Amino acid sequence: MSADKTILIAGTYDTKDDELSYLADCIRGQGGGVLTMDVSVLGDPKAPTDVSKHDVAQVGGSSIEAAIDSGDENVAMQIMAKGAAAMAAQLHSEGKIDGAIVLGGTMGTDLALDLCSALPLGVPKFVVSTVSFSAMLPPERLAADIQMILWAGGLYGLNSVCKSSLSQAAGAVLGAARAVEPPKRDRPLIGMTSFGKTILHYMVKLKPALEQRGYEVAVFHATGMGGRAFESLAEQGAFACVMDFATQEVGNHMMGSGISAGADRMTNAGLKGIPQMVAPACYDLVDLIGWQPLPDRLQGREAHAHNRLLTSVLLSTEERREVARLMADKLSTATGPTTFLLPNQGGNEWDRPGAPLHDAEGLAAFCSEMRAACPANVTLEDLDCHINDDAFSEQVLAIFDQWVAEGIVPEGVS
Template sequence: MVLAYVVGTFDTKGAELGYAAERVRAAGAEVVTVDVSTQVRGAPADVSADEVAGHHPDGAAAVFTGDRGTAVAAMALALERFLLSRSDVGGVLGLGGSGGTALITPAMRAVPVGVGKIMVSTVASGNVAPYVDASDIAMWYSVTDVAGLNRISRRVIGNAAHALAGIVAHEVPAAADRPAVGLTMFGVTTPCVTAVTNRLGGTVDPLVFHATGTGGRAMEKLVDDGLVGSVMDITTTEVCDLLVGGVFPATDDRLGAIARTGVPYVGTCGALDMVNFGASSTVPPRFADRTFYEHNPQVTLMRTTPEENVAIARFLAVGLNACEGPVRFLLPTGGVSALDAPGQAFWDPEADEALFATLEAEVRQTDTRRVERVAHHINDPEFADALVDAWREVQK
């Protein structure tokens, strides 16, 4: 049996949390209430704040410090460890203001994708990226503050509770029993990804991620969660934004999930010729003399330089060298994006060669980890053939 977990600070929001739990039960789901209070302990809940705090690596004393900031951060970690220790989590409902949202959502992010997560929050109508990141949390705006029950909060919290009850009570039918493959894509690499998925046909379940920073993190979270069995990382462009300062950056942990899990990995240099910015007016002045391409009124692309490509290649090499599973990284010497081709705006063989040569020099090649040049453009059908051949090879 899976259960609905209702989580929050019962010392200040006990009435609201109790009401949420009541509505979940009334809708037919079993409930576990969890207290994450850091100031006043002993509030009525199925799982006490002391029990949750005991899951902190340094024990409950690390949570109940008397300082609100450190206590909230420590309780967030304890809640994460607590939820991951349970085998019956069918869904999680959290209620809170800015502090409660910051406390509860890290634990929600740690719970595998596909487990229901609803956060009723006062900050849900603003920038929720820091709370959601690459997870499937549903941010539910509370409208009024989470500070008592009234005609508005009862409806909002009740609707969220009923939604969670539905999630817990009604399991989504399993997908076709095909191995999941993660693929990364940008508009300028779409022909390659489309050709690859066509070649793989119905033998796999292709999961395509838009390489906008969050997309790469989402793919790697699914790898960490064991929901993706192999990766075709065709568009590694997020590394450009991380190192040069664009708006779609990876994190320093890009490729970390591949290293941790050892899943079969095929990668390439898709869109490593570009850094992403917003509208042209948003490009930092220090880049005024660079080569740009206006992708659309909201997205301006900047061509990477040979020096930047050396740094990008070194970053990728560090990540690839940490991978003990089977790795193939292919270098499309005819160009790395639709814009990097003869006659196109970003065609720059010198910059590409700096990228390719550095990868060849910095990646420690072994029987299982190889870097290979392919004499085609990334969007050529022949390059898609090479990627699929490499993918089949690393499955063995």
Template sequence: MTRTPRILVVGTGDTKADELLFMRDRIAKAGGVPVMMDASVLGEPPYRPEYNRHAVAAAAETTIDAVAASGDENTAMTAMALGASRLASKLQETGEIDAFIAVGGTMGTDLALDVALALPLGVPKFVVSTIAYSHLIPPERIAPDLMMILWAGGLHGLNGACKSVLSQACGAVVGAARHVLKPAKDDRPVIGMSSLGKSCLTYMVSLKSELERRGYEVVVFHTTGMGGRAMELIAARNGFAAVMDFSLQELANYLNGSVVNSGPDRLENAGRAGIPQIVAPGAIDMVDFPTWQPVPEVFADRPYHAHNRLIASVTCGAEARRRIARAIGDKLAAATGPVAFVLPSGGIQQWDQEGEPLHDPDGLAAFVDEMRSAIREPTELHEIEGHINGEAFVSTVLAIFDRWVAAGIVPAGKGRDNQVGDREVLLAALDKATERFAH
């Protein structure tokens, strides 16, 4: 960054004035320009912020008097969160801020999470909170690039412990704003792809190189909760030319009550945005939970696999898999763009094969059977006999993708037009190559 970074500082100045003024000072000393936004409801802060509580309320299309008159602290802070989010988004879009930091307890954190979500991926975001990394915070409330630090000793007033935390946070957000690399100007269309590590799902190794050879940039997301959240948020902002969503395990986790999920809108945002999608059911048979916790009682008799000391998996039964299949079908049916679903009847993750700890042919058969009826037109269904980690899966995906490129459904990759040749000939060849998979 060539200019001095401008840091938006958000908090309730009527109750946190000492802390916010300390942060203003530390940001300035670190070489940033603090831009203060006050989200107070009941009183004025003892300083003049660049954006006062009246401006925040106005951004929510209300007044501070109306907010205060609601008589309910949750309703009041929700309104201020809406105003702060809208105002922060506008300031970022017009180049008036480069990064964001907030401080608060549960109330301030609730507001700060909305502000962070309103800012694009890549804009530095830092929240100093008394509930940092707490399970009180649902996955869908967390911006995928959010940085948090526990506000230790910060319940009331300044002290040595909280000054240490606040100064670290201020230095971190200024440093991030100074050194963040904004996305380079690249005319390659971006493909979003999901996977669950190279030990469980391996298709990304072949697909990434093939797609890059075709002139695309491939961004792979690790579907352990926040990875899927990041992909969904980028898709919601129409950030992909196409999505290859082949690891839906976060959806299975959500439906089975696991904390390792991406929220209720997993597998929805690309479809809502009309982005072309090729989808597959990678790892939907597994339910994750922390290795350091007991196996959930409902899964006590199911096959178990400890991936490491943090995350373990069990398989869900046949009926649960049928329920997952129906949920996938419903979500894809709501898509406004083209969708193809590839169904590997030979297996959907590394450890479900014969001799592996999560092998369950009856459960897989139940899922495949339900999936055949859950997918309905206009979604394309391509069933293959092989495993999701096999060559047939990769070749099927590429055949669908190349057909869509030739038809103009997906934009051509950088230099792709020079490789395509006669469009009608290619379309006929690709249709012939894939028709044996389609139902």
């Protein structure tokens, strides 16, 4: 029986040959095909792989000899990571693989992040790692649809514990390759950021209105990983227009929060020249990991425990000014049409008059600083409303319709 889907398996075959071979056997046992890639440097696999380590290094513009001669394992692995990413992208473009799975510890995971980022959205990409979900994995290196499986008991050699992880991973990647519905790209895609309806409402009105105009709308939950996925797709040029209204991750990163989308948050759409509207939803808050104690410098501040995972703490007036300056600096790098909408009556449901996190002085300070710092390449729309008011959404649609009329945004598909 011929295989219906082929999965790329990548790893260091000199140290993990048994584990990688077991993974391949599991996939083949379920009727899938396998294409193997060795990313070792020093040693060799027990049997030749479909893509050798020499092939990988060469595609990366180097050689195994150069990797060895570097005398530095970090440099050597980066040579292999560059080649593995390029080779995976090539194999997919040639129709030779339908998904990918990479096995490793910290070295293999470092390489895996590059390989997965080289594959398009909709191509199943799994990382089986001893450090899956670890805080050491920087958000900006995570592909938008990467999947991770913790490799329990997988440091050295096969055992019944690690086989449990590997067999599940084999079923997951093959099943995903069989079940995936890749993005259709039949309508222009609008990327929007937001939070849940308890704190922000605009997407409830905007999403159906934009869909009626012939656009597809993807709303990203801007709590670190959602913002990361948004930035990843913006960097790929996936969006016809961006409505980046929940920009709280900028302040999170500035404040050193673990809930971060990376240092490049709020920059990739602009650098790609994608038309973008930006607004400061929740600019006044820093999200913190709820099960960790508050940092000393934030003790005693007004806070909202959203759940056991996430707590939002109010920023000081000066910190809000700093956020405004940082947002302006990020927007200054934009090469496409950019409008900043400034709702001067507030940026989330918790900051309305009478609500627990209302701070009129802090809001006024942010608005004043934003007006002063707004760069020349950005149009600032000063709105006398709250971000959750209908007036905000109506102005967004008015600007959008004008951009469509001027040919800045492509017309929707009926």
